[in-house]
Amino acid sequence: MLRILVIEDDPEAASYLVKGLTELGHTADHAADGQNGLQMAFDSDYDILVVDRMLPKMDGLSVIKELRREQNHTPVLILSALGQVDDRVKGLKAGGDDYLPKPYAFTELQARVEALARRPKSASQVETTYTVGDLTLDRMAHSCRRGDVEIPLQPREFRLLEYLMQHAGQVVTRTMLLENVWEYHFDPQTNVIDVHISRLRSKIDKGFDTPLLHTIRGAGYTIRDATH
Amino acid sequence: MTRLTRFTRTTAFKLSLLYIAVFTVMSGFLLLYISRSTDNLMSEQVVQSVDTEMKGLADIYVRGGIRELVETIDRRSRHPDASLYLLTDFAGNALVGNIARLPTVVLEEADGDLRRVRYTRFGQDTEDAERQAMVRTFELRGGFRLLVGRDLGDQLRFSNLLGNALRLWLAAVIAMAAITWIFVSRRVLKRIDEISATSRRIMHGDLSERLSIAGNDDEFDRLAVNLNAMLDRIVILMQSMKDVTDNIAHDLKTPLTRLQTRIETALRVEKGEAGYKAALQATLDETDQLLRIFNALLRIARVESMAPATEMEPASLNELIAEISDLYGPLVEDEGGHLEVDLPEKLEAECNKDLIIQVLVNLIENALKYGRPETGDIHIRLSGWREGERVMLAVTDNGQGILEKDQDRVTDRFVRLEESRSEPGTGLGLSLVKAVARLHGGELRFMNEAPGLSARIDLTPVGKDSSRSDDGDGGTTGGEERSDGS
Numbered sequence: 001m002l003r004i005l006v007i008e009d010d011p012e013a014a015s016y017l018v019k020g021l022t023e024l025g026h027t028a029d030h031a032a033d034g035q036n037g038l039q040m041a042f043d044s045d046y047d048i049l050v051v052d053r054m055l056p057k058m059d060g061l062s063v064i065k066e067l068r069r070e071q072n073h074t075p076v077l078i079l080s081a082l083g084q085v086d087d088r089v090k091g092l093k094a095g096g097d098d099y100l101p102k103p104y105a106f107t108e109l110q111a112r113v114e115a116l117a118r119r120p121k122s123a124s125q126v127e128t129t130y131t132v133g134d135l136t137l138d139r140m141a142h143s144c145r146r147g148d149v150e151i152p153l154q155p156r157e158f159r160l161l162e163y164l165m166q167h168a169g170q171v172v173t174r175t176m177l178l179e180n181v182w183e184y185h186f187d188p189q190t191n192v193i194d195v196h197i198s199r200l201r202s203k204i205d206k207g208f209d210t211p212l213l214h215t216i217r218g219a220g221y222t223i224r225d226a227t228h
Numbered sequence: 229m230t231r232l233t234r235f236t237r238t239t240a241f242k243l244s245l246l247y248i249a250v251f252t253v254m255s256g257f258l259l260l261y262i263s264r265s266t267d268n269l270m271s272e273q274v275v276q277s278v279d280t281e282m283k284g285l286a287d288i289y290v291r292g293g294i295r296e297l298v299e300t301i302d303r304r305s306r307h308p309d310a311s312l313y314l315l316t317d318f319a320g321n322a323l324v325g326n327i328a329r330l331p332t333v334v335l336e337e338a339d340g341d342l343r344r345v346r347y348t349r350f351g352q353d354t355e356d357a358e359r360q361a362m363v364r365t366f367e368l369r370g371g372f373r374l375l376v377g378r379d380l381g382d383q384l385r386f387s388n389l390l391g392n393a394l395r396l397w398l399a400a401v402i403a404m405a406a407i408t409w410i411f412v413s414r415r416v417l418k419r420i421d422e423i424s425a426t427s428r429r430i431m432h433g434d435l436s437e438r439l440s441i442a443g444n445d446d447e448f449d450r451l452a453v454n455l456n457a458m459l460d461r462i463v464i465l466m467q468s469m470k471d472v473t474d475n476i477a478h479d480l481k482t483p484l485t486r487l488q489t490r491i492e493t494a495l496r497v498e499k500g501e502a503g504y505k506a507a508l509q510a511t512l513d514e515t516d517q518l519l520r521i522f523n524a525l526l527r528i529a530r531v532e533s534m535a536p537a538t539e540m541e542p543a544s545l546n547e548l549i550a551e552i553s554d555l556y557g558p559l560v561e562d563e564g565g566h567l568e569v570d571l572p573e574k575l576e577a578e579c580n581k582d583l584i585i586q587v588l589v590n591l592i593e594n595a596l597k598y599g600r601p602e603t604g605d606i607h608i609r610l611s612g613w614r615e616g617e618r619v620m621l622a623v624t625d626n627g628q629g630i631l632e633k634d635q636d637r638v639t640d641r642f643v644r645l646e647e648s649r650s651e652p653g654t655g656l657g658l659s660l661v662k663a664v665a666r667l668h669g670g671e672l673r674f675m676n677e678a679p680g681l682s683a684r685i686d687l688t689p690v691g692k693d694s695s696r697s698d699d700g701d702g703g704t705t706g707g708e709e710r711s712d713g714s
Contacts, residue, residue: 101523182551182555186585187523188593189593190559190593190596195562196558
C-alpha cells in the first residue's frame with residue numbers, strides 16, 4: 001500500500017485519480033493547488049507525488065523545485081497536457097522522476113506510480129541479482145539462467161529482461177519499456193515492443209512448465225512467478 | 229488635426245526647415261566674414277595711399293612752396309582716376325582741387341584722422357552725383373589746409389556685390405531645401421507611407437498583400453524583403469493553424485459523431501451489462517484513436533511553428549540508425565521481411581534527435597504498411613550518405629511505389645491514398661515527416677526506385693552550418709567534428 005498525494009486542480013480528474021488509486025488499495029490525498037500541495041508534501045510523508053504541471057497559485061514545476069531545494073526526495077510523477085518532448089525534458093530537469101502526458105490510460109499511471117515506488121532510493125540498494133521463480137539474472141556477470149539452463153541473451157534482450165525483473169510483479173507498459181529500455185519517446189503505431197517481448201518470451205519461457213512473462217491485456221506486461 | 233499641422237508634422241517638412249536654417253546660418257557667417265575682412269583690407273589700402281600722398285604733397289610744399297604744391301595738385305586732379313584733393317588758404321577759400329562740395333566741418337578739424345564724408349566731384353555738379361569718400365585734412369605751415377581722400381565707389385560696389393550674392397545664395401538654399409523636401413517626401417517618405425499603408429491593409433486581413441520592391445537594393449528594399457519574408461512565415465503559421473482547425477472540424481467531427489451515435493444507441497437499446505461493457509469498450513477505443521489524431525496534429529503544428537535552430541545538436545546518424553534498426557529489425561523480420569542498414573561512411577548531422585527518430589519510425593512503419601511487394605518478402609533499407617553540402621537519409625522499400633501525381637499529396641494532412649484506406653492510421657505520419665524535414669532546412673522527397681519507393685530527407689551536416697553560423701553553433705560544432713576526425 002502506498003501513500004500518494006495527488007496535486008491536481010481539475011476536480012473531476014482529481015477525484016478519478018483518487019478513486020482509482022484507492023480502489024487499488026493505496027491511500028490517496030488530494031491538493032487542489034500548488035501551494036497547498038507543497039504544504040501537504042512537507043507535512044506528511046508520502047511515497048509518491050502525482051503533480052499536474054499547470055496549477056493555480058504555484059505551478060507544478062515550481063512545487064517540485066521547491067521540494068528538491070528543501071531536500072525532499074519523494075518520487076514525483078508529473079502529469080501534463082503539454083506532451084511534447086521538450087516539456088518532458090523540462091519536467092525531468094526540474095526534479096521530476098517520471099512524466100506522463102495527458103490524456104493517459106489509468107493503467108499507464110498505475111504502472112508508473114508503482115514502478116516509481118519500487119525504485120531503489122540509492123545506488124547501494126540496487127540489487128546485483130534479480131530472481132523470479134527459477135529465473136535468475138546476474139547483472140554483474142551479465143548472465144541469465146533458468147533452473148540449470150544458461151540462457152544466452154542479446155544486449156537489448158538483457159536490458160529488457162532486466163527492466164521487467166526490476167519491476168517483477170508489477171505491470172510494465174509498452175511506453176515504459178520504450179522509454180526505459182530504448183530511451184525513445186515516441187508513440188509507435190505498430191506492435192514493435194510486442195515483437196521484442198515475444199522473442200524474449202521464447203527464450204525464457206519456451207520449454208519450461210510455468211510461464212513467467214505474462215501479457216496483461218490492455219495494459220502491458222509483467223514478469224512474475226505464478227506459483228506464489 | 230488640421231491639414232496644416234499634419235503637413236508641418238511630416239518628416240519632410242521638418243527636415244527641409246532644418247536644412248534651410250542650418251544653411252542660412254552657415255552661409256550668413258561665411259558672407260559676414262568675407263565682407264568684414266575685405267572691408268578691413270580696402271580701408272587699410274585707402275589709409276595707406278592717402279597717407280603716402282599726403283606725405284608726398286607735404287614734401288613738395290616744403291621744397292617748392294605753395295606754388296609748386298598748387299601746380300602738382302592741379303596736375304594730379306586732372307587725372308581721370310585721381311584721388312580727391314582740396315587746398316584752402318587760411319581763410320578757407322579753395323585754391324585748387326577737384327572737390328566741388330563737401331561738409332566744411334571736415335576742413336576745420338585738421339586733426340589728421342581719416343573720416344568718411346559725402347562729397348561732390350568737381351565738374352559733376354549735380355545732386356545725384358554725391359559720392360562717398362574717405363578723407364583726411366592736414367594743416368600746412370602758413371595756415372593752408374590740405375585735404376586728401378580716396379573715393380569709396382569700388383568698395384561700395386563690392387559690398388553691393390556681396391549683398392546680391394547673399395540674396396542669391398539664400399534663394400539657392402531655399403530652392404535646394406525645396407528639392408530636398410520633394411525628394412524626401414516623394415521618394416523616401418512615400419515609400420515609408422506605402423509600407424505603412426500596406427501593413428495596414430495586411431492588418432485588416434489581406435495577408436496575401438506584399439510590400440513592393442523597387443529593385444535598387446536600398447535600405448527600403450532590404451526592409452521590404454525582410455518584412456515580406458516575415459509575412460510569408462506568418463502566412464505559413466496561420467495556414468497551419470487554419471489547417472489544424474479545418475482538419476479538426478473535418479476529420480475529428482466524423483469520429484466524434486460516430487461516438488455520439490454509438491453512445492446514444494447503447495443507451496436507447498437495452499443490452500444488459502455485457503452489452504454496455506462492449507459498447508463502452510468500443511467508445512474507449514474510438515476515443516483513443518481520436519486522441520492519437522489530436523496529439524499528432526498538435527505535434528505537427530508544434531514542429532511547424534518551432535524556430536529552426538532550437539534544440540538541435542550534433543548527432544551521429546550511424547548510432548541513431550543502428551538503434552532504430554535494433555528496435556524495428558525484429559518487427560520487420562516477424563513480418564517475413566528484412567531491415568537492412570546501408571551507411572558506408574560516418575555521418576553526423578545537426579538535428580533534433582527525437583524528431584529524426586520519429587521521422588524514421590514513421591517512414592519505416594509506412595513502408596511496412598504500404599511498401600509490400602506483390603510477391604515476395606518486404607525489404608526495407610535504411611541508408612545515409614553525403615550529397616554535396618547535405619546529409620541524406622532514406623527509407624526505401626521494395627513495394628509498388630506511389631504514382632508521381634500522388635507524391636506531393638501524400639504529405640498533406642489526413643491524405644490517405646485510396647488503396648490504403650483499409651489500413652489503420654491517422655494519415656498524419658508523412659505530414660510530420662515533412663514538417664520535421666523543413667525544420668531541419670531540408671525537404672521530404674520521394675523517388676520511385678522501380679521497384680519500391682525511397683523517401684528521403686536531407687539534413688545539415690555537422691560543421692557545414694551555413695544558415696545558423698551567426699548564433700555561434702557553427703563554431704562549436706565545427707570543433708567537435710575536428711576532434712572526431714583526429
